[in-house]
Amino acid sequence: MRCVIARFPFDLTKSGVLALMKGVTPGIITGESVTVGRRRYPIKQVGQVITRQDPRDFTSGEVVRAMTRLGFTCHDHLRAAPVRVPTPLQNASALLGGAPLDV
Numbered sequence: 001m002r003c004v005i006a007r008f009p010f011d012l013t014k015s016g017v018l019a020l021m022k023g024v025t026p027g028i029i030t031g032e033s034v035t036v037g038r039r040r041y042p043i044k045q046v047g048q049v050i051t052r053q054d055p056r057d058f059t060s061g062e063v064v065r066a067m068t069r070l071g072f073t074c075h076d077h078l079r080a081a082p083v084r085v086p087t088p089l090q091n092a093s094a095l096l097g098g099a100p101l102d103v
Contacts, residue, residue, distance in 0.1 A: 003066035005051050006058035012050065014070045020049050032060045035073045043067070043074065 003010050021036045024045075032043040044055040047063035064074045086094070 001069060003069065005047065005062045005066060006053055008051070008053075010051060010066075012066060012070060014072070017046070017050055017067075017070060017072070021046065024049060031077050032064055033075045034064070034067045035075070040075070 001012055003012050018037055021039075021041065024041070026039050026041045027045045029040065029042050033040050034043050034046050035041075036046065043060045043063050046067065047053070047058050047060070048055045050063075051058065068074055
């Protein structure tokens with residue numbers, strides 16, 4: 001399938017992408033990602049491997065669009081659950097062995 005990434009046309013196939021990504025260790029996912037085979041890769045890493053271009057030369061949206069058209073599952077940015085941080089008063093109370101305060 002012909003896909004345009006960073007103004008360059010690429011003839012990509014699902015089997016071709018699988019072959020290119022075979023043996024590539026997934027990087028740390030900090031944004032959008034795509035599942036290739038059994039692994040989940042950062043979208044920019046996949047774009048870099050399949051286009052052999054610097055990740056700054058293309059957008060993640062271009063790669064997401066191409067991977068979706070090829071039948072891969074793309075994922076939005078993972079958001080962590082909010083962490084409750086104790087206030088200084090709650091922290092001091094806990095250190096002194098007092099009952100926890102719900103402020």
